[in-house]
Amino acid sequence: MKTRTHQTTGPQGDTALLGTPAAQAAFAKARTALTLYAALTTAALVAVVAVAATGHMVNPFMWTRAALLPFLALLLHYLTASTTRGSRRAYERLRTITVVCPLAIAGVDLIPGVCPWWYAAMQTVCVLPLLHTALTLRTPPLRTAFAKPDSTEDARARRGRK
Numbered sequence: 001m002k003t004r005t006h007q008t009t010g011p012q013g014d015t016a017l018l019g020t021p022a023a024q025a026a027f028a029k030a031r032t033a034l035t036l037y038a039a040l041t042t043a044a045l046v047a048v049v050a051v052a053a054t055g056h057m058v059n060p061f062m063w064t065r066a067a068l069l070p071f072l073a074l075l076l077h078y079l080t081a082s083t084t085r086g087s088r089r090a091y092e093r094l095r096t097i098t099v100v101c102p103l104a105i106a107g108v109d110l111i112p113g114v115c116p117w118w119y120a121a122m123q124t125v126c127v128l129p130l131l132h133t134a135l136t137l138r139t140p141p142l143r144t145a146f147a148k149p150d151s152t153e154d155a156r157a158r159r160g161r162k
Contacts, residue, residue, distance in 0.1 A: 018086055022141035027084050029136045030094075034080055037129040038073035044122050045070060062115055065105075069126065072101065076133075091137070091146045098134035102127035 017023060048066040052058040076097065082090035105127050109120035136142075 017141075017145035018084070020141060020145075022139075023145050026136050026139050026142050027080070030080055030133045031077075033129040033132045033136065034073065034076050037076070037126065037133075038070060040126040040129065041066075041069035041073055044119075044126055047122060048119075059115070062119055065123070072097075076130075088146050091142070095134065095137045098130045098137065102130050102134070 045066040048058055048062055052063075076094065079090045079094040079097070083094055105123050108114060109123055115123075
């Protein structure tokens with residue numbers, strides 16, 4: 001039985017591109033930004049708890065988002081760990097999530113009446129590390145390390161031709 005791995009291969013067919021100093025520096029930047037994201041989203045949850053504890057209004061939307069975003073940070077850390085091990089699938093998912101989430105969060109916060117201004121401002125600060133990660137994941141060292149293999153060579157290999 002064959003098992004499929006999601007290891008990335010570079011142009012020469014190895015994962016050596018992931019070990020380059022530039023790629024490792026990009027991974028370190030992404031990990032740092034995501035750690036900051038986790039800290040900020042946890043602080044946002046603590047702020048919502050504090051506001052609710054002092055008797056101010058906190059709507060269900062604020063509770064839900066404040067509780068879910070720290071869990072998203074855990075997912076992003078898991079994807080980052082998989083990416084550093086060479087998972088192309090994790091890399092693509094991480095790239096997508098770090099772009100879509102900030103847009104979705106900012107888009108919902110702009111809807112009048114959904115949340116107070118202070119909460120929208122706090123959420124905007126929280127997504128800045130995600131935007132930094134999105135840009136870091138698109139740097140040349142990582143794009144090169146996770147480049148798609150040539151489709152014609154892939155097709156020939158699947159058919160067993162040279």
